[in-house]
Amino acid sequence: MADELDSREELNYIHTMIERGSGADRQLQVYRDTGDLKKVVDYIIEETEAGLAEHEPESVRKAG
Numbered sequence: 329m330a331d332e333l334d335s336r337e338e339l340n341y342i343h344t345m346i347e348r349g350s351g352a353d354r355q356l357q358v359y360r361d362t363g364d365l366k367k368v369v370d371y372i373i374e375e376t377e378a379g380l381a382e383h384e385p386e387s388v389r390k391a392g
Contacts, residue, residue, distance in 0.1 A: 351375065 358371045
């Protein structure tokens, strides 16, 4: 079924979630470690930028 829906990659991400926790788990950990909501926001921004860069087309990466 995963292949029929072309979602194999998304389903395989579950292994990463099990190892690292969900985004919410990681955000809560940042807050527990720092007690600072600004640090949580900084973490969210960093994770978002990393995710965007990961999916950026090669031509854009070379130009930047």
